[in-house]
Amino acid sequence: MEWQAVIDNPLLQDLPFKIELNKWGKILMSPASNNHGRLQYLIGSRLERGKGGGTVIMECSVQTTDGVKVADVAWASDVFIAEHGFQTPYKVAPEICVEITSPSNSKAEMEEKVQLYLAKGAKEVWVCDDRGQTRYYAPIGEMERSREVLDGF
Numbered sequence: 001m002e003w004q005a006v007i008d009n010p011l012l013q014d015l016p017f018k019i020e021l022n023k024w025g026k027i028l029m030s031p032a033s034n035n036h037g038r039l040q041y042l043i044g045s046r047l048e049r050g051k052g053g054g055t056v057i058m059e060c061s062v063q064t065t066d067g068v069k070v071a072d073v074a075w076a077s078d079v080f081i082a083e084h085g086f087q088t089p090y091k092v093a094p095e096i097c098v099e100i101t102s103p104s105n106s107k108a109e110m111e112e113k114v115q116l117y118l119a120k121g122a123k124e125v126w127v128c129d130d131r132g133q134t135r136y137y138a139p140i141g142e143m144e145r146s147r148e149v150l151d152g153f
Contacts, residue, residue, distance in 0.1 A: 003061060003063070006021065018070055024067070030105070040100060054075055054077045054081070057074045060073070061090065062094075062097070063090065063091050064116040064120055065116065066116055069113055071094075071099060072098055073098040074097050091120075092121045093118075096122065096146075097122045098128060100128045100129075123148060124138050124143075124147070
């Protein structure tokens with residue numbers, strides 16, 4: 001299945017799941033909780049304040065070598081948006097991609113997503129647990145804090 005077919009399919013609209021595609025075009029679904037939505041909002045708001053420009057995107061689709069992955073939150077600079085607009089899915093990852101873990105996510109799955117977003121050009125990938133504890137990754141490896149958001153997170 002192609003990503004546009006997922007977006008256009010009326011049967012897949014308004015599902016209480018995050019939908020992604022694997023590299024074979026099969027649909028993967030993860031249940032989303034209200035806390036998950038709350039964390040998306042908090043992280044997006046913090047990115048908006050901390051970056052002082054650019055665009056925050058919720059449910060940001062990125063074409064990776066393992067299919068379409070959907071970052072829970074992403075931040076894209078004005079330069080990124082000028083170059084890529086809002087193409088769906090992005091062929092290049094925005095500068096910051098954030099994944100919020102769900103109970104169904106394994107550590108290996110999250111580590112793989114970090115590497116997939118970094119391989120597609122993300123400067124940082126954040127992984128946030130259900131308590132709001134966040135780990136930060138860059139191409140050089142795990143970092144103590146974000147280097148992209150000056151007021152910390």
